[in-house]
Amino acid sequence: MTDTLPPDIDATENRPYHHGDLRRALIEAARAIIVRDGAQALSLRGVAREAGVSPAAPYHHFKDKQELMLAVGKLGFEELGEVMEAEIRRVGGAVAERITAIGVAYVLFARDNPALYRLMYDCSRNMEALPPEMHEKDHSAYAIVRNAMIEAGRASPDSEIDVELATIAAWCSAHGIAEMGGFAQFAPLKEALGGELNFYRELLKRTGNFQAR
Amino acid sequence: MTDTLPPDIDATENRPYHHGDLRRALIEAARAIIVRDGAQALSLRGVAREAGVSPAAPYHHFKDKQELMLAVGKLGFEELGEVMEAEIRRVGGAVAERITAIGVAYVLFARDNPALYRLMYDCSRNMEALPPEMHEKDHSAYAIVRNAMIEAGRASPDSEIDVELATIAAWCSAHGIAEMGGFAQFAPLKEALGGELNFYRELLKRTGNFQAR
DNA sequence: AAGATGATCTTGACAGCGTTCAGATGAATT
DNA sequence: AATTCATCTGAACGCTGTCAAGATCATCTT
Incomplete structure (x- = not known):
């Protein structure tokens, strides 16, 4: 293995x-x-x-422990991209459902691998430019979210600034929910909502960035 | 000093x-x-x-290095609460502006003290219940956001679940922007928007959780 | 085929880390 | 004045990241 x-x-x-x-x-x-x-x-x-x-x-x-951890983080981003693409294929062609599914997949990935997700965040911060795994390939996690934003009508493809802003806003929302959603103190609320999946869906809905327009 | x-x-x-x-x-x-x-x-x-x-x-x-860092994090939450309260006093009585000011103050605190903010996050995660500094006093950061959510009409005070959800959703949004907004790769976009303050305001606006209804 | 080259791995060492424990210090209590 | 007890020190343990010197071996050159 x-x-x-x-x-x-x-x-x-x-x-x-x-x-x-x-x-x-x-x-x-x-x-x-x-x-x-x-x-x-x-x-x-x-x-x-x-x-x-x-x-x-x-x-x-x-050359470093840091460099090894960077490689682990990069591997994580590849996995994340694959998970999101698999989820896109699963839900099929409905735009509204697809964009929500992307957000849910992102958050669930972080829930299932909290420490790895944290490491990935450390890797992506303070890079000179957008890291390769975030923008080079069309299959990257960043490109997936970016395309979804355009498809869902959350940004005009004519305005690069608008597209970037929409993508970043969505990413920030997902990141916040991904990191905080697992807090133990939210357990009662999750139960009150009938499961943590509903909890995550509700949070994503309230942030609005993963809803189609 | x-x-x-x-x-x-x-x-x-x-x-x-x-x-x-x-x-x-x-x-x-x-x-x-x-x-x-x-x-x-x-x-x-x-x-x-x-x-x-x-x-x-x-x-x-x-008893531990961990316990010392916990104390530092607690101090950080007190500072954060003070900063937010000061900002509330500054903007005065307009509800719509007040709730936005709270979000901006939160994000700016994290921008100015990124490592401290990160430590605070580590402290607040995986606690048995909401940590004392997040819910006990009315002057806590949590209580401030919570009250603001009610005032801004983002949650019905009759439904405890609704209030909690609105508060958590707002907190997650602010956390995501707070941690990711400082990424170096966003610098060009900040300039294109005419300063990072506009950048943060725009992101907060797009998440929607810090706008009055 | 033989020898040289260079990448890969090991051994041994260094300073710094978190933590513990026995003992020194001195403020507070009796 | 004697005792108690919290506070602080000094020395030690095993762990860490990192480096330099040497061993091993695949590959390339001749």
Whole structure:
């Protein structure tokens, strides 16, 4: 499940001197630790341990702990994009439902992987320009939201500023709900609304940015 | 500026064996380090160093590094409440302007103290119930937003669920803008809108939760 | 085919971290 | 004046991120 190229690696024994695809193994080990134990439990030495290499080995693939975490975040953005696209395909052609489904998928992704989502946020902040995974490919999460905003009539495709603003506004709304929606103190309210899915839908509805016009 | 009770403490010399008010001094030192160098640069030993005590001294006032950071976060919520109340007083009695001013004040507080705001978020998450500083006093930030939601007609005071939902929705919107609005990649858009204040106002407007009905 | 090159991995080390514990200090109580 | 007890120190533990020097081995050159 973790490796593809060499079929006989259990991360601790019978491993050849050279790993084969250590870079990918490190990223996946880090992702696993973050998802399992949280971001605070992620140490570079621990990642190396889980991958079955020495504490210094990662430095031949990443210049920094930061750079490894950046790679994990980038992987997260790819996953997020895939989840959103899958949800788009699932709901089909109805524009109004599609845009809401995108917002729900975004929020649920954060709910299911809170620590990973947090790391992704850390990665995307303070970048020189929009990070590649946010605008280069049409399949990126950013492009998905952007297109949805135009389709849903929340921005005029003629005005680049308008489109950017609509996309950013929607992203901010989703981010706020994604990060705060999981607070334990909201549990009673979720029950009163008949489940957390309704809770998230209601919040998205009230922010308005994920409704068609 | 850092101490009030003992007038002769410079944190390294001429200090009596017992500090006097080390607890407060530690909180303020930690706050200063976070605001100055960011959350990642905050170490318990560094805080003790800045306060002029041994690395073990803080453990007589906080059981944990976590507990110290919690105290810093609580202080931050008090400051936030004060800022918002000051802004309410400033704009006077117009309801429509008041609720917008609250949102703007919240977002600007986060812009001016991003690391502190992030710490506050960490403090408020995963609490058993709403933390005291968020609901006990009428002067708390939570109570301010809550009252504003009722005044602005965004929730019926008869329905507790409605009020809570409106407050949480507004809080989520503000949180999203507060955390993402400072991204460096939005700088061009801010300029195109004629300043970041307009940028924040526009985003708040689009989320709708800080507009009167 | 043999040797050289360079990427990959290990060993060992360094400073700094959070935390604990035994002991020093001194303010407050008796 | 003696005792008590909260406060602070000094030293230590295992952990961390990071680096430099050397071992290993795949690949390229001749």
